[in-house]
Amino acid sequence: MTEPTRPDSRDWRSPTLVRAAVVLGLTAAGTAPALVHSQDHNFAGSIQTNYLWVPTDTNAREQTFDAFTNELSLKVAVDVSDRVSANVKLCHGCHGVEVDMAFADLRVVDELNFRVGRFNPAFGDFPLRHDPANHRTSDKPLPYDMGRMLRLREFNLGVLPSPYVDQGVEVNGTHWFGSKAQFDYAAYVVGGLRSGQDDTDLDFIQSRSTYYIDNNSEPAVGGRLAVTVDVTDSFLFTLGGSMMAGHQDPQRKRSYQIGGVDFYARIAIIDLRAEYLLRRTEMPVDSADERFRYGPGEDGEYDDYFLKDGFYIESTIPLIDRLEAVGRFDGLRRRGNVPVNTPLRKESSVLRYTGGVNVIFDASVRLKLSAEYYDFSDFDDDVCINTGVVAAF
Amino acid sequence: MTTERPHHRALLPAFALLLLGLLGAGCATHESRRGETVDVSKYPPEIQEAYEVFAVRCSRCHTLARPLGARISDPQHWIRYVNRMRLQPGSGIDAENAKIILRFLLYYHGEGQSQGGQAPIEPAAPPAPEPVPAVPTVPEAPGNGAETPSGTPESHLQPIERQLRLAFEPSGAADGRQS
Numbered sequence: 001m002t003e004p005t006r007p008d009s010r011d012w013r014s015p016t017l018v019r020a021a022v023v024l025g026l027t028a029a030g031t032a033p034a035l036v037h038s039q040d041h042n043f044a045g046s047i048q049t050n051y052l053w054v055p056t057d058t059n060a061r062e063q064t065f066d067a068f069t070n071e072l073s074l075k076v077a078v079d080v081s082d083r084v085s086a087n088v089k090l091c092h093g094c095h096g097v098e099v100d101m102a103f104a105d106l107r108v109v110d111e112l113n114f115r116v117g118r119f120n121p122a123f124g125d126f127p128l129r130h131d132p133a134n135h136r137t138s139d140k141p142l143p144y145d146m147g148r149m150l151r152l153r154e155f156n157l158g159v160l161p162s163p164y165v166d167q168g169v170e171v172n173g174t175h176w177f178g179s180k181a182q183f184d185y186a187a188y189v190v191g192g193l194r195s196g197q198d199d200t201d202l203d204f205i206q207s208r209s210t211y212y213i214d215n216n217s218e219p220a221v222g223g224r225l226a227v228t229v230d231v232t233d234s235f236l237f238t239l240g241g242s243m244m245a246g247h248q249d250p251q252r253k254r255s256y257q258i259g260g261v262d263f264y265a266r267i268a269i270i271d272l273r274a275e276y277l278l279r280r281t282e283m284p285v286d287s288a289d290e291r292f293r294y295g296p297g298e299d300g301e302y303d304d305y306f307l308k309d310g311f312y313i314e315s316t317i318p319l320i321d322r323l324e325a326v327g328r329f330d331g332l333r334r335r336g337n338v339p340v341n342t343p344l345r346k347e348s349s350v351l352r353y354t355g356g357v358n359v360i361f362d363a364s365v366r367l368k369l370s371a372e373y374y375d376f377s378d379f380d381d382d383v384c385i386n387t388g389v390v391a392a393f
Numbered sequence: 394m395t396t397e398r399p400h401h402r403a404l405l406p407a408f409a410l411l412l413l414g415l416l417g418a419g420c421a422t423h424e425s426r427r428g429e430t431v432d433v434s435k436y437p438p439e440i441q442e443a444y445e446v447f448a449v450r451c452s453r454c455h456t457l458a459r460p461l462g463a464r465i466s467d468p469q470h471w472i473r474y475v476n477r478m479r480l481q482p483g484s485g486i487d488a489e490n491a492k493i494i495l496r497f498l499l500y501y502h503g504e505g506q507s508q509g510g511q512a513p514i515e516p517a518a519p520p521a522p523e524p525v526p527a528v529p530t531v532p533e534a535p536g537n538g539a540e541t542p543s544g545t546p547e548s549h550l551q552p553i554e555r556q557l558r559l560a561f562e563p564s565g566a567a568d569g570r571q572s
Binding site for chain 2: 044077079082085133184392393
């Protein structure tokens with residue numbers, strides 16, 4: 001199984017791309033208005049600093065990125081015209097500086113928009129709110145975890161670590177049926193998730209450190225459908241479904257498929273969100289006797305895939321002025337044969353219980369406090385405390 | 394080999410009870426404002442109503458600090474901005490809601506500017522964005538007549554309504570469409 005590692009500046013291999021994006025962003029923010037009067041520019045960003053404390057483990061650094069972490073995002077959105085807009089977003093986080101967005105939207109009508117560039121392919125509800133300032137907890141739900149969960153290396157992060165960013169083309173649109181129902185759809189062709197030829201799981205670091213070029217000369221495909229029903233002025237809900245599929249290895253011998261369903265409801269001032277994700281990932285079975293912990297099945301053959309699924313239910317509730325509560329119940333499970341060097345079993349899982357509050361100091365600054373209880377099937381249970389401050393600007 | 398540890402099933406009902414308690418507390422404080430929001434009690438009634446739509450729809454994806462803190466003074470910029478948000482998946486913002494949200498944002502930012510000694514947002518000369526489906530004309534606000542003293546909250550409504558008509562009504566939009 002591919003293991004995530006701590007950030008290392010040497011992992012960064014596309015400095016030219018970063019420079020280009022910075023130049024593009026600065027150009028868009030500073031010089032273009034003088035050249036094209038009709039353009040609208042909007043600059044936004046956020047900074048989140050979090051301290052992750054695991055009181056039940058004095059060596060928590062061996063199972064997660066504990067202590068202080070800092071995330072920065074800078075975004076410039078430009079409405080070039082009524083039909084054309086561009087977005088550039090730079091992030092600094094676990095893997096250094098990354099281009100998290102660099103795309104143009106070419107809208108023919110509301111029902112037909114072409115998105116071209118590097119973007120978050122439409123999948124699920126959580127990635128719609130891609131900025132840390134938009135979330136009430138410092139970490140992400142387990143199916144979307146990208147480095148804050150405990151035992152992150154053993155589980156190799158979530159089902160689809162967020163933000164998942166890729167380059168390609170997406171066709172999307174939205175259509176209202178009357179004033180009560182909004183129908184959203186998207187289909188995309190992107191580079192796809194990656195792994196090494198002999199890896200037994202996806203290698204998410206490849207997607208974030210060497211993303212300029214594809215690894216297997218073949219795109220992946222995916223899409224999303226969702227319907228939002230506007231029941232009353234203070235009650236609406238969304239039901240969505242997503243999928244993506246592709247080959248992850250350089251020789252295109254092994255495939256992955258991910259499916260998900262999501263639900264969101266807004267009831268007065270209460271937000272309720274729930275999602276379920278399932279990924280099927282094929283593994284190499286050559287030299288299986290040496291590679292895997294468990295033997296073949298009754299037919300003498302090794303399973304050439306494993307399943308990974310996860311869910312979360314989360315609610316955000318304003319309590320009093322400047323105080324919001326957040327509660328979350330989520331889980332992650334892996335089923336299938338495992339490499340000999342992993343402590344996981346054929347079926348391993350974790351359930352997590354999270355309770356927290358947000359203290360809103362100022363319109364743009366909030367303190368995020370949360371306590372989490374990890375209930376592992378294969379490891380000692382742990383408690384985790386997140387204390388984060390996020391500033392949006 | 395790792396030994397299996399059963400999950401602590403008793404935690405689930407306890408946690409569910411905690412969540413239900415929080416939901417109850419949230420319902421009980423339905424009228425409470427989020428700390429990032431504004432006191433609209435002194436705004437005209439139609440702006441207070443618009444604020445409710447703004448708060449419910451826009452906080453789905455991001456905190457309200459984003460639009461409230463945005464340093465945008467050009468109404469045309471706001472129109473394009475809200476139109477872009479309207480097209481976000483699951484936004485729940487149709488053309489009518491977009492108009493209502495714009496009414497609040499234009500008023501709020503105009504009000505903020507006027508308090509800082511500047512003029513409220515005045516409608517800029519078209520171009521308007523691509524016309525969206527026509528929506529019913531919003532009734533004139535009480536106290537929105539010519540007799541309203543300049544500088545009062547009500548006096549800000551006239552240019553806002555004019556701007557919204559230009560943006561959302563087909564004839565107005567057609568007049569000012571960009572080439």
